[in-house]
Amino acid sequence: MAQKKAPVGKSPAATLVKTAAAKVVAKAAPKAKAKSVATPAVKPASKATAKKASSKAVLRTSVVNRKPGQNAGEVLTELKTLAKELTKAAQGLNVKKGSANTDPREVSTILGNVERMTAEAATKSLAEAESAKQISVKLLDTLGRDWARRDIENALREIGGHLTNIIVAQEFQDLAGQSLRKSIKALVGAIIITEGGGTNEEGRLSQNEVDNLLSNLM
Amino acid sequence: MADRTSLKILVVDDFSTMRRIVRNLLKELGFTNIEEAEDGAVALGKLREGNFQFVVSDWNMPNMDGLTLLQSVRSDPKLRGLPFLMITAEAKKENIIAAAQAGASGYIVKPFTAATLQEKLVKIFEKMGI
Numbered sequence: 001m002a003q004k005k006a007p008v009g010k011s012p013a014a015t016l017v018k019t020a021a022a023k024v025v026a027k028a029a030p031k032a033k034a035k036s037v038a039t040p041a042v043k044p045a046s047k048a049t050a051k052k053a054s055s056k057a058v059l060r061t062s063v064v065n066r067k068p069g070q071n072a073g074e075v076l077t078e079l080k081t082l083a084k085e086l087t088k089a090a091q092g093l094n095v096k097k098g099s100a101n102t103d104p105r106e107v108s109t110i111l112g113n114v115e116r117m118t119a120e121a122a123t124k125s126l127a128e129a130e131s132a133k134q135i136s137v138k139l140l141d142t143l144g145r146d147w148a149r150r151d152i153e154n155a156l157r158e159i160g161g162h163l164t165n166i167i168v169a170q171e172f173q174d175l176a177g178q179s180l181r182k183s184i185k186a187l188v189g190a191i192i193i194t195e196g197g198g199t200n201e202e203g204r205l206s207q208n209e210v211d212n213l214l215s216n217l218m
Numbered sequence: 219m220a221d222r223t224s225l226k227i228l229v230v231d232d233f234s235t236m237r238r239i240v241r242n243l244l245k246e247l248g249f250t251n252i253e254e255a256e257d258g259a260v261a262l263g264k265l266r267e268g269n270f271q272f273v274v275s276d277w278n279m280p281n282m283d284g285l286t287l288l289q290s291v292r293s294d295p296k297l298r299g300l301p302f303l304m305i306t307a308e309a310k311k312e313n314i315i316a317a318a319q320a321g322a323s324g325y326i327v328k329p330f331t332a333a334t335l336q337e338k339l340v341k342i343f344e345k346m347g348i
């Protein structure tokens with residue numbers, strides 16, 4: 001995004017320079033009394049990119065050569081305006097540049113993890129639900145043919161176990177939610193301390209490693 | 219855990235899904251007296267008012283995080299002995315050390331399983347002599 005915006009940010013600034021420079025020249029040139037003074041001021045300005053140093057010198061000369069108090073005030077005002085506008089434009093560019101303090105690669109990794117978590121949770125939930133359904137179908141068959149209390153009890157327990165697993169599988173929402181919050185914060189560049197690193201795998205310990213560490217500490 | 223199931227437990231997490239999951243798992247283990255709080259500040263208020271005997275808390279929460287809640291519990295003369303189980307996505311060494319230093323009774327890393335929760339609960343109860 002920053003790359004796309006950069007050229008857009010550049011062109012208004014460039015236009016601004018051209019417009020303001022043209023204004024300065026246009027105002028200065030027609031009001032100049034002597035042709036010999038006005039002409040060199042216009043020509044180098046139009047070829048500003050060719051010889052910057054010489055054009056600056058000529059512009060300076062043209063301003064200096066004017067009769068004091070006649071046009072110098074106007075030119076100075078224009079130059080001040082130009083300087084202000086340039087400063088504004090530069091500030092605008094800096095803000096855009098400065099706000100991109102997030103590494104986009106990190107966000108893509110975070111969102112990739114969210115995608116993985118949701119996929120895993122869906123797969124797990126589906127598998128558990130399918131297993132529970134199979135058991136209930138078997139149970140119905142058992143009821144029709146040979147009613148066995150123990151079978152029903154066992155089947156119900158198994159179904160209960162699968163349902164619990166489906167419930168546990170929903171915990172992805174917590175981790176995915178944290179990851180999304182983190183991504184959103186990163187993307188908007190808000191100055192909020194990022195909560196939780198549910199997604200940052202770097203330096204994360206497994207439950208076994210945590211247990212081992214705690215057994216030494218507690 | 220027949221004699222433990224009447225314990226009044228507070229489940230603290232800003233994500234309602236996670237509170238529901240933990241509540242369901244605790245129910246599965248036989249616990250029926252469960253209340254919830256959405257952050258550390260609400261939890262601390264409930265703990266000071268209610269007669270809770272166990273806390274299961276997340277770490278990252280708005281207003282007051284789980285570590286601050288744990289520290290507040292341990293510094294409160296009436297609550298200091300309360301068993302405090304952390305269930306969190308914070309799984310870095312420094313997090314575990316900070317939790318241990320603050321006086322956590324147990325630490326579970328997300329994502330976790332029902333078996334892990336049961337194992338940690340049993341361990342804490344055994345330590346407490348319940």
